[in-house]
Amino acid sequence: MADTRRHRRSAKAVKESLRDLNTQLALLNRQFGAKVELKDADWNCLDLVNRHGPLSAGALAKLAGLHPATMTGVLDRLQRGGWIVRERDPAAADRRAVTIRATRDRIPELYQVLSGMNNRMDKVCDRYTEAELEVIADFLRRTAAAGHDSAVELGGG
Template sequence: MSDDPARASAIADLMHAGREMSRLSMVFRYAIAERLGLTVSDLECLDYLADAGSATAGQVAERTNLTTGAVTSMLRRLQQAGYVTAERDPADRRRVIVTLRPERAAELKRPYERFAEWTERLIEGYSVDEVTLLVRHYDHMQAMYLAELDRLRADNLTS
């Protein structure tokens, strides 16, 4: 740690702001899920599929931190609601490939439109260096989250 009080204060402010942003992000996700008649896990699954295109049920389980049984139930529910298709992998019939239905993707984006516009306006005021710093920060945070999730899963296996 640094002996510089201004740096220590700035780091404390950054940590507090990060926690508050994380908390508000979760509250926002719960509100969006409720508006769409989904659970937060459903929404996380659909969000992941929107980025990934398609994924196996096992990959969905890993990215949502749900058991395979819970993912099976969730995917059945999302399939019945018309959000996803689930097809057996022709290369490995034991695996199921899940795909977000493109016609439903726009419906999922709608509740985020105003927030996305605000975010674009905010970012327009940032320099390229500032945006690059933020991308690097988010990339590092993502890697840290994934590493901690792996550690937590491993701890669950040994306890």
């Protein structure tokens, strides 16, 4: 019984910490976006393209959880800002099909703006063993999956 209560308290503390993390990352993203002139949705999509390689607009919309019409506006802004290029897919049956690719010349700008956070995260990670970092990474992956599943559920899909 006492173990169950302690576990519940610990789980509640983790959830509260995740809420705090969410708030702080939202604030960081807002400041970051202002520095590089990217809206939240634009930054999310650019990050997805950078992490997952060239993507079709439809695949990117699905990953980002955005409606295709919204994705068009995001891609237009990213292209105008020099963050991405749209390339025709010669292998596609639909001649309108394009692949979205991040431009490499602006990526160093992102790293520069985020260098403070990256350095702080390096210091945080230095405090943990490799085994502890593996547990933390597993927890964060599972938390991200739970967030994804909840977003899909709320979206009715």
